Amino acid sequence: MKIIYVGVIVVILTVGILSAAQPSSESFGKKYDGTKGTVTIWFDHCYNSQIPAINSMTSDGFIGGILVVVQKANKDGYCTWNQIHSFNKQGWEIISHSEDHKRATPQTTQKQLAYEIIQSKIDLQNQGFNVIIYESPYTAITSASTTMIGQNYKASQVPGCEQNTLTSIKNDGNNPALGYNFPKGFPVLHHCGIGVSGSPLNTFDQVKAQIDSAIIHKTWILVNFHQIDNSPAAYHTPPALFTKVLNYIKQQSDAGKLQFVRPDVGLGIS
Numbered sequence: 653m654k655i656i657y658v659g660v661i662v663v664i665l666t667v668g669i670l671s672a673a674q675p676s677s678e679s680f681g682k683k684y685d686g687t688k689g690t691v692t693i694w695f696d697h698c699y700n701s702q703i704p705a706i707n708s709m710t711s712d713g714f715i716g717g718i719l720v721v722v723q724k725a726n727k728d729g730y731c732t733w734n735q736i737h738s739f740n741k742q743g744w745e746i747i748s749h750s751e752d753h754k755r756a757t758p759q760t761t762q763k764q765l766a767y768e769i770i771q772s773k774i775d776l777q778n779q780g781f782n783v784i785i786y787e788s789p790y791t792a793i794t795s796a797s798t799t800m801i802g803q804n805y806k807a808s809q810v811p812g813c814e815q816n817t818l819t820s821i822k823n824d825g826n827n828p829a830l831g832y833n834f835p836k837g838f839p840v841l842h843h844c845g846i847g848v849s850g851s852p853l854n855t856f857d858q859v860k861a862q863i864d865s866a867i868i869h870k871t872w873i874l875v876n877f878h879q880i881d882n883s884p885a886a887y888h889t890p891p892a893l894f895t896k897v898l899n900y901i902k903q904q905s906d907a908g909k910l911q912f913v914r915p916d917v918g919l920g921i922s
Contacts, residue, residue, distance in 0.1 A: 675743040679715040681913030683920040686818045689867035692874040698731045701879045717915045719749035722775045746781040748772045753789045756797040795833040802835045806921045813844035813852035815871035843874040850886025
């Protein structure tokens with residue numbers, strides 16, 4: 653009889669753990685339709701300094717995107733494949749950030765572009781991830797790279813710390829004058845980096861102004877984090893600043909003024 657009770661307890665505990673690991677569909681948000689201010693957070697390079705921030709967001713019910721440079725996973729300073737799989741199981745979208753983080757230029761060969769853009773997708777898919785978004789290293793894109801991205805992914809990003817609108821998402825990727833050659837209507841997103849230096853947004857007030865603008869104008873702001881620590885180096889964000897930003901997003905979300913959305917869900921391509 654004792655063995656039966658133990659077995660029941662184990663089953664109950666296991667079910668509880670599995671349930672806790674699965675986020676609700678509300679954590680992913682809804683497709684952005686221009687009727688409500690929207691915000692997304694994604695983490696660049698998948699540094700291990702981001703782990704506390706990712707865990708904090710997950711526990712608060714906010715799920716975003718994680719950008720993986722394939723050849724950096726499992727290296728010092730970066731998350732392991734096991735950790736990346738754990739984030740994905742919790743609902744985080746895995747986004748390709750290239751194979752080896754080489755900048756695309758007009759001189760980059762087709763072979764090198766294919767390695768960064770296509771091979772990274774193949775390797776991430778072989779890891780078991782459904783990869784449909786690509787972010788170019790250094791946000792550097794060319795006519796040739798955008799063509800290849802458009803042929804192999806469902807969405808990408810273009811340079812500029814700007815608010816996203818239904819018009820910009822649909823049209824900003826097809827601008828040959830700027831060297832963009834995504835297919836017509838191919839969805840693209842602008843994003844704003846947050847860091848003490850080297851990023852467009854350096855202070856909480858600057859981030860708050862972007863979030864408030866999204867609320868007022870019913871636009872979509874995507875904010876991007878690199879290392880989260882107290883280093884004064886470029887692109888690093890103090891944990892206290894990240895927490896303040898997340899708390900403000902949560903406050904506005906709880907007040908019904910803002911929706912938080914996973915990138916693929918916001919684009920309607922999940």
